[in-house]
Structures are given as structure tokens and as C-alpha cells.
Amino acid sequence: MMVCRTLDFVKKFSRLRLFTSSNAIAMLSLSAVPTARSLHATSLRCCHLAIHSNGDCLEINAVGLQQPLQLHYAWLRGHCYCDKCYSKATYQKIFDLHCLSLFEKPVDIHLEDQNLSIKWTDGHQSLFHIDWLIKNSYSGYKQTSKKTESYWNSNKIKELNPEHVTFEKFMNTECGVKLLLSNVLTYGIGMVEHVPATLEATQQVVERICPPQENLFGKMWQFATQPVHSDTAYSSVYLGAHTDGTYFEDCPGLQVFHCFHHEGKGGETLLVDGFHAAEIVRTVLQISPNNHLEFVYVFSV
Helix, strand or coil: CEEEECCCCCCCCCCCCCCCCCCEEEEEEECCCCCCCCCCCCCCCCCCCEEEEECCEEEEECCCCCCCEEEEHHHHHHCCCCCCCEECCCCEECCCHHHCCCCCCEEEEEEECCEEEEEECCCCEEEEEHHHHHHHCCCCCCCCCCCCCCCCCHHHHHHHCCCCEEHHHHHHCHHHHHHHHHHHHHHCEEEEECCCCCHHHHHHHHHHHCCECCECCECEEEEECCCCCCCHHHCCCCCCCCCCCCCCCCCCCEEEEEECCCCCCCCCCCCCCHHHHHHHHHHHHCCCCCCCCCCCCCCCC
């Protein structure tokens, strides 16, 4: 079972994952859903607390902190939870973030016991408990490393040989999910092995990552070599390299194919690295990163 990123030529470069038709395949499209990360959860008794302005940030230092907290003023203003900015009944913000300036600056900052009081240029007063700021701070959690993408062709991907994850490991461990997603980020494709050959099991794998995206085919669907649609995907005709779903206004970010083994010839799965293909085009045509090529969808009626 393959989880793949797709390439939207109109909006962005991404991985290009291309498939020929197998004897029977369960297929679905996904919208990537961001995962939540844990926040700093240190509780601190606020003794020997020091605060001072540092450009567009407020810097907080105290005994027990490994390093000073740096909180942008725009972030602080947007996270005011007073009754004028936040509804405790609906858990929704009242303050219009569109009115917020990225260059927001306070006119007064002072401590009131365990609370930080900030007065803004419009006269609004915000009050933050120091422990809350520490627990919810993003300071120190800025991304320090980025997963390196690995471009490949047929020979290179065989040499790299990305590790597959078993269905049992994927469904029952966090490291199984991490391995699959790591492969998708690095190579644009990940494999889950030994998935039961049912639509229900396929959906279990999908929902372990994110909810399926509804489209004109539904959320989950099956196709085989049966002429039920005017589509070569439902025939035994060879399918060359192509992308799926780029005609949708909301193109799929991920695609999942449940591929079955069969006795006989044909039905091979074809994979192409779109980033690698784009890099070849860029190199051959000597395209500057600041220049853009126009892609045209050619069809006949």
C-alpha cells in the first residue's frame, strides 16, 4: 500500500507519483492535516523575574528557565484572553486579528504579582499569568532542522531502498507512523506492507494519518479492469506517467493506492520523482528560480 504526495503543476512543485492500473486497486485521495505538537509545560515560581523589550519582542528571564523567553508583541496581543477579546462560553476569539499590526508595540509593561500587565497603543489592557506564558511559549521550539528531500530516478531509489513499515507496526505504534511520514517527506512515497485486502483495512490506514478528502468519486472507491466508466484506468490499456486529481479545485495533497499482487503480466506500478524531473527541466533550460514557466493543460473534446 502506497502513500504518495502528488504534483500540482498549476500551484506548486511537489512529488509526482504516477501509477499504472493493476488488476484491482483500492484508491483514495487525502488532504494533509497538520499534527499538533506539545508545548513547553514547565511550571515556574516567578521569583527574580526580569522583563525587558527587545525590538519587536518581549524578553522574560527568571530563575529556573534554561534560556530567556522571547515573545513577539503581535503574538501577545493576539493571545489576549480578556472578556473583550475572547468568549469563554464559545471558546472563540472576539478580537479581529485582521486589525492586528505585525509591528504592534506596547506603551506600558509591568508585573502585578504573578501576572504580566501590558497596555497597548489603542489603550487596551492585557493580563498574562507568567506560568501560562511559559507553558504556551513557542520560544525555543523554532524548527532547527528540516527533513532533507532526496531526489531520485529508477536506479537511485533502488539504491536508497526506503524501509517499508508493516500494517501491524503502523497501526499500533507511533514509530510506525513516523517512519511512513518520514519516507513521504524524504522521498515523496511510503509503503505499508501486509495490509488486509479489504476496503475497511485500507480506510484504517488512511485514517491513521488524516481524514479522507471527499470528491466526485466519494471518499473511498475501488476500480478494476471493467469498462464501467469512460476512463482508461478501468481498462487493461497501459497508462504512462501522469498525475491524478490536478483538475480539482482542491487538489489532493496525498494519494493512497492499495495495490494487489496478481498472477500474470502487466499491472506494474510506475513511480516518477516530480522534483527530480523539475530539476532536470530547470537545469536543461537554465531557468532562474525567479522565472516561471506557463503550463498548459492540453485536451481535445
